[in-house]
Amino acid sequence: xxxxxxxxxxxxxxxxxxxxxxxxxxxxxxxxxxxxxxxxxxxxxxxxxxxxxxxxxxxxxxxxxxxxxxxxxxxxxxxxxxxxxxxxxxxxxxxxxxxxxxxxxxxxxxxxxxxxxxxxxxxxxxxxxxxxxxxxxxxxxxxxxxxxxxxxxxxxxxxxxxxxxxxxxxxxxxxxxxxxxxxxxxxxxxxxxxxxxxxxxxxxxxxxxxxxxxxxxxxxxxxxxxxxxxxxxxxxxxxxxxxxxxxxxxxxxxxxxxxxxxxxxxxxxxxxxxxxxxxxxxxxxxxxxxxxxxxxxxxxxxxxxxxxxxxxxxxxxxxxxxxxxxxxxxxxxxxxxxxxxxxxxxxxxxxxxxxxxxxxxxxxxxxxxxxxxxxxxxxxx
Amino acid sequence: xxxxxxxxxxxxxxxxxxxxxxxxxxxxxxxxxxxxxxxxxxxxxxxxxxxxxxxxxxxxxxxxxxxxxxxxxxxxxxxxxxxxxxxxxxxxxxxxxxxxxxxxxxxxxxxxxxxxxxxxxxxxxxxxxxxxxxxxxxxxxxxxxxxxxxxxxxxxxxxxxxxxxxxxxxxxxxxxxxxxxxxxxxxxxxxxxxxxxxxxxxxxxxxxxxxxxxxxxxxxxxxxxxxxxxxxxxxxxxxxxxxxxxxxxxxxxxxxxxxxxxxxxxxxxxxxxxxxxxxxxxxxxxxxxxxxxxxxxxxxxxxxxxxxxxxxxxxxxxxxxxxxxxxxxxxxxxxxxxxxxxxxxxxxxxxxxxxxxxxxxxxxxxxxxxxxxxxxxxxx
Numbered sequence: 001x002x003x004x005x006x007x008x009x010x011x012x013x014x015x016x017x018x019x020x021x022x023x024x025x026x027x028x029x030x031x032x033x034x035x036x037x038x039x040x041x042x043x044x045x046x047x048x049x050x051x052x053x054x055x056x057x058x059x060x061x062x063x064x065x066x067x068x069x070x071x072x073x074x075x076x077x078x079x080x081x082x083x084x085x086x087x088x089x090x091x092x093x094x095x096x097x098x099x100x101x102x103x104x105x106x107x108x109x110x111x112x113x114x115x116x117x118x119x120x121x122x123x124x125x126x127x128x129x130x131x132x133x134x135x136x137x138x139x140x141x142x143x144x145x146x147x148x149x150x151x152x153x154x155x156x157x158x159x160x161x162x163x164x165x166x167x168x169x170x171x172x173x174x175x176x177x178x179x180x181x182x183x184x185x186x187x188x189x190x191x192x193x194x195x196x197x198x199x200x201x202x203x204x205x206x207x208x209x210x211x212x213x214x215x216x217x218x219x220x221x222x223x224x225x226x227x228x229x230x231x232x233x234x235x236x237x238x239x240x241x242x243x244x245x246x247x248x249x250x251x252x253x254x255x256x257x258x259x260x261x262x263x264x265x266x267x268x269x270x271x272x273x274x275x276x277x278x279x280x281x282x283x284x285x286x287x288x289x290x291x292x293x294x295x296x297x298x299x300x301x302x303x304x305x306x307x308x309x310x311x312x313x314x315x316x317x318x319x320x321x322x323x324x325x326x327x328x329x330x331x332x333x334x335x336x337x338x339x340x341x342x343x344x345x346x347x348x349x350x351x352x353x354x355x356x357x358x359x360x361x362x363x364x365x366x367x368x369x370x371x372x373x374x375x376x377x378x379x380x381x
Numbered sequence: 382x383x384x385x386x387x388x389x390x391x392x393x394x395x396x397x398x399x400x401x402x403x404x405x406x407x408x409x410x411x412x413x414x415x416x417x418x419x420x421x422x423x424x425x426x427x428x429x430x431x432x433x434x435x436x437x438x439x440x441x442x443x444x445x446x447x448x449x450x451x452x453x454x455x456x457x458x459x460x461x462x463x464x465x466x467x468x469x470x471x472x473x474x475x476x477x478x479x480x481x482x483x484x485x486x487x488x489x490x491x492x493x494x495x496x497x498x499x500x501x502x503x504x505x506x507x508x509x510x511x512x513x514x515x516x517x518x519x520x521x522x523x524x525x526x527x528x529x530x531x532x533x534x535x536x537x538x539x540x541x542x543x544x545x546x547x548x549x550x551x552x553x554x555x556x557x558x559x560x561x562x563x564x565x566x567x568x569x570x571x572x573x574x575x576x577x578x579x580x581x582x583x584x585x586x587x588x589x590x591x592x593x594x595x596x597x598x599x600x601x602x603x604x605x606x607x608x609x610x611x612x613x614x615x616x617x618x619x620x621x622x623x624x625x626x627x628x629x630x631x632x633x634x635x636x637x638x639x640x641x642x643x644x645x646x647x648x649x650x651x652x653x654x655x656x657x658x659x660x661x662x663x664x665x666x667x668x669x670x671x672x673x674x675x676x677x678x679x680x681x682x683x684x685x686x687x688x689x690x691x692x693x694x695x696x697x698x699x700x701x702x703x704x705x706x707x708x709x710x711x712x713x714x715x716x717x718x719x720x721x722x723x724x725x726x727x728x729x730x731x732x733x734x735x736x737x738x739x740x741x742x743x744x745x746x747x748x749x750x751x752x753x754x755x756x757x758x759x760x761x
Binding site for chain 2: 004005006007008009010011012013014015016051052053067068069088089090091093094095136137138139140141142205208211212215216218233234235236237238239240313314316
């Protein structure tokens, strides 16, 4: 099962367009690759939708990340792009500074912001042009209805998510660097959490110390789950949660300039047998991670290391996944998945055990697959 | 206000009210669905009917016989859900649509005897699968739960008061730590985590500063400076109930005319509170809030981009009564909770914020905060 955390009411953090890390020509290269896919599919434009919870393609192509609602970029093969943001007119100048697209409009006045642009597009094109559509699965019915009403009979939409999946999964050097930066913030958060817990704090307050450290280091988003029962269950923040547990187990995910890092963290001396078994399993999984290795093989070796013990409920039969602009990207490392590890992509490997005698342990590591093996991005001991 | 909560827990009462509607419609069950998006401006129907805030997509099935089931995702959240939900049964699954189909199938409830609410709030992938399963046979009762929950119970008002207390302590923290040289995001991180420590489990926190603000936005990289006016929209949630404070504070000496200009916002707030009586249309309240601005010669500024609305509803329960706007004709009722904020751009001072969470009583809109907004300053 994929990792899920409580989605916040608004994405905090200093979102902007950090051009020293993600320069304009990076997006020229990305758009060039997008144009090649568009040409191969005879798409005359690409519409890319994302929301605050999921915005992988939107972030990749535009650098824009919606903080609380949605955004849609209209990227014609020829002509000027426009991006619609679900914010009021007052907020457009500030929010628009996050993207390289010059033409930023509020999406709240659809008739004024979508229809004229679309009319111009149709005037320029011959016949009934095809448009690639990314993110349709995320659209709410009222948005989809507005889109279909405005475009009905004038163009043909073709779903583009699978076609773009390969492009999005190949981590570019600047993305890998940001994932590593996100990992460093995560490590600092884990250190702060550990120090707080070891200093006598309960699990909730230790978890908050971790989050505080990450946010003060300019993390764009921080998600934390924590345990007060020795790692048997992990919970989100909700009111006041009491208890320390030993070990304290937590899950931390940190986003920095759009890219995610994540890890399980175990603090304390409890559950040593389970932790030892989990560490050995993770070692074996990392050792196997090479380009071309089926993800089912990673899942297989993890299952072997369970050796009859119960998999932790947080893990179930899913022992990893790709990670980057989304916290959880395909493929999921399950026994039935036929996908293989790809050179250039970044992955989380994870293992968990829940045993009445040995205790509970959750461990993970992040790796980047190289041409002949893997490079460890990080692993918290 | 819901009056019977001493006898019955709020979410159970709301399920009972939904069942009454099922009887009127001759239907066997209500399927209310919610996404894991947790917007503070929208209701989470699963939360309203179970008193449990799910991590992911979720549903409640309320049956005509009075029984109920909460279905949450992800599957590993079962223990927390079972402990927190007020429904008779709690299930945790990794695929919500499969879970709904399985639960309804085992109960012998077919789509044609089913009412639905909330499908439009799901993303297309989920809503299309659910609509395929329902095969066009279910009866949509969209906004049923939003309407049933439009007035808060005593317990919900207590939660709103607690959320307000957390917001006030968050603002007190801001006054304590804000200083020149601190970056906006560092200040936001500090007060956000401070509020989390005292129970603020979520927070729609906008906080930004400028010598002349055009509006409020999420905290950025900008470094605070002497003379900055900090705007803060502090919106913590306590056990699922959001409350919002809007505050304005100057670092250092107040600019000339600041107190006098801010007093217009305070007069607008007072006028709005006094006028917000049960039975009064919200549009009338919004007009009355605009009054002091017109009286002071700023009538042309009572429109975007100089302001947006004069307040709005607060999730995760019901976002009714909706926006405090001249276009909203909903009649106020006792027990409605929302934020009233005559936030306003004025040319002399820039954008200023002044707002409180309020509950409608027969004396007007009672602020849930202990101290209403003042033109504050942080001495250097």
